Amino acid sequence: MTTLEARRRPTLSGGIDGVFRIALRTAGFLVLGLMVTVGGFLLFRGLTAFAAAGPAFLTTQTWEPDSRNFGIAAVLVGTLLIASVALVVAFPIALGMALYISEYAPRWFKRFLTSAIDLMAAVPSVVYGLFGATMLQWNGLDVPRWLSIQFGWIPFLDVPEADPDNPLSPLNVYTASSFWAGLVVGFMIMPFICSVMRESFTQAPPGEREGAYALGSTRWGMIRSVVLPFGRSGMIGGTMLGLGRALGETIAVAMIISPIFVIQPHILGAGANSVSALIAQQWGAASPFGLSALMAAGLALFTLTLIVNFAASAVIARSRSGQGSDA
Numbered sequence: 001m002t003t004l005e006a007r008r009r010p011t012l013s014g015g016i017d018g019v020f021r022i023a024l025r026t027a028g029f030l031v032l033g034l035m036v037t038v039g040g041f042l043l044f045r046g047l048t049a050f051a052a053a054g055p056a057f058l059t060t061q062t063w064e065p066d067s068r069n070f071g072i073a074a075v076l077v078g079t080l081l082i083a084s085v086a087l088v089v090a091f092p093i094a095l096g097m098a099l100y101i102s103e104y105a106p107r108w109f110k111r112f113l114t115s116a117i118d119l120m121a122a123v124p125s126v127v128y129g130l131f132g133a134t135m136l137q138w139n140g141l142d143v144p145r146w147l148s149i150q151f152g153w154i155p156f157l158d159v160p161e162a163d164p165d166n167p168l169s170p171l172n173v174y175t176a177s178s179f180w181a182g183l184v185v186g187f188m189i190m191p192f193i194c195s196v197m198r199e200s201f202t203q204a205p206p207g208e209r210e211g212a213y214a215l216g217s218t219r220w221g222m223i224r225s226v227v228l229p230f231g232r233s234g235m236i237g238g239t240m241l242g243l244g245r246a247l248g249e250t251i252a253v254a255m256i257i258s259p260i261f262v263i264q265p266h267i268l269g270a271g272a273n274s275v276s277a278l279i280a281q282q283w284g285a286a287s288p289f290g291l292s293a294l295m296a297a298g299l300a301l302f303t304l305t306l307i308v309n310f311a312a313s314a315v316i317a318r319s320r321s322g323q324g325s326d327a
Contacts, residue, residue: 039302046296048289057296063261063278065286065293072275072297074261078178079274079301081267082253083246085182090190090242095235097190098197103223114198121191129255132184137175137256144174144268159269176258178267181274184256185249189242196241200234201227233316240312244305250276275301 050057052068060071101113148159163169204227212222228235253274259281260271279294286294 035306039299042295042299042302046292046299049293049296052289053293053296058300061262063282063293065290070293072300074263075273075275075278075297076300076304077263077265078257078272079247079276079304081178081265082182082185082249082272082274083243085179085267086186086189086246086249087239087243089183089186090193090246091239093186094190094193094197094238094242097194098201099223099227101194101198102201103219103227117191117194120187121195123188125188125249125252126255128184128188129252132180132252133255136184137180141171141174144177144179145171148174148268156265156267158266160266161269173270174268176256176270176272178257178264178272181253181256181272182246182267184252185246188249188252189245192245193238193242196234196238197231200231200238204230236312236315240308240315243308243312247305247308248276248301249274250280253277254280 049065049070053060053070057071058076059073060069061074063070063075097113097117101110101117105113144159145162145164147157148162149164152158152164159173161173208226208230209222212226217225254277257272257274257277258270259273259277261273262271264271264273275297279298282290282294
């Protein structure tokens with residue numbers, strides 16, 4: 001090692017740097033300890049239900065814990081369907097808003113849009129639930145009806161109970177569905193995804209932006225070759241953050257859906273359920289064994305959320321901001 005290398009190597013002082021390092025390490029261990037505590041609590045309280053149900057807990061659709069016939073197959077599939085619809089709704093809106101705010105909007109309008117999106121994130125979920133349950137789905141029934149008529153050949157967009165050839169057929173077959181719950185949850189998670197994407201896009205290096213323009217690129221060409229590759233990890237991280245929120249959303253979903261305990265693959269048809277909504281609806285009247293079954297369902301949702309987050313971390317680690325930039 002040369003003398004110059006020794007001079008350039010940074011050293012940590014023992015004062016405020018040491019305190020700061022200890023504080024960060026303590027915060028990290030505290031978060032890990034909290035996760036382990038929550039998982040251990042759910043596992044301990046759900047052991048009775050796990051022992052009674054066995055592997056059938058993951059494959060049974062019925063939820064009758066007092067008769068020892070229960071499982072989370074239906075509610076787990078419903079949770080994934082609602083979260084998928086929410087992402088399909090939220091991702092393109094969030095991406096478009098983030099790009100417009102960071103690249104196109106005038107400065108005064110940019111501040112207004114940023115504040116408005118942040119305010120959307122602060123709206124309580126019960127307000128979104130009220131909006132979706134009392135207004136949105138009843139005034140927008142023509143949307144799922146049109147989708148089922150035009151794209152009913154796609155299995156999950158078909159509504160078997162509907163009669164598209166009869167204009168007088170009841171429209172309530174299109175209410176309380178995974179589509180409406182996912183649409184409302186998508187509006188809820190869009191601000192979170194947009195905020196992460198916007199911050200990631202604004203960090204794109206000015207030098208690479210100017211280099212793209214110097215090579216004759218248009219604004220969209222610069223965005224495509226510099227901003228989007230640089231913000232890839234932010235796009236993935238924001239989407240996974242929104243997915244985690246969508247998987248655990250409770251009140252808004254419970255206010256919209258009509259709970260059923262059978263796998264409902266038709267997202268436009270009435271009837272849906274989710275793990276979090278099941279826990280909220282069954283908690284007050286559950287027996288001691290029923291509470292254990294709900295704890296087991298909560299552990300399944302907790303595990304699913306951890307898997308999603310770890311998968312997102314792995315993808316982000318392989319897609320660091322700035323990789324793949326052509327400028």
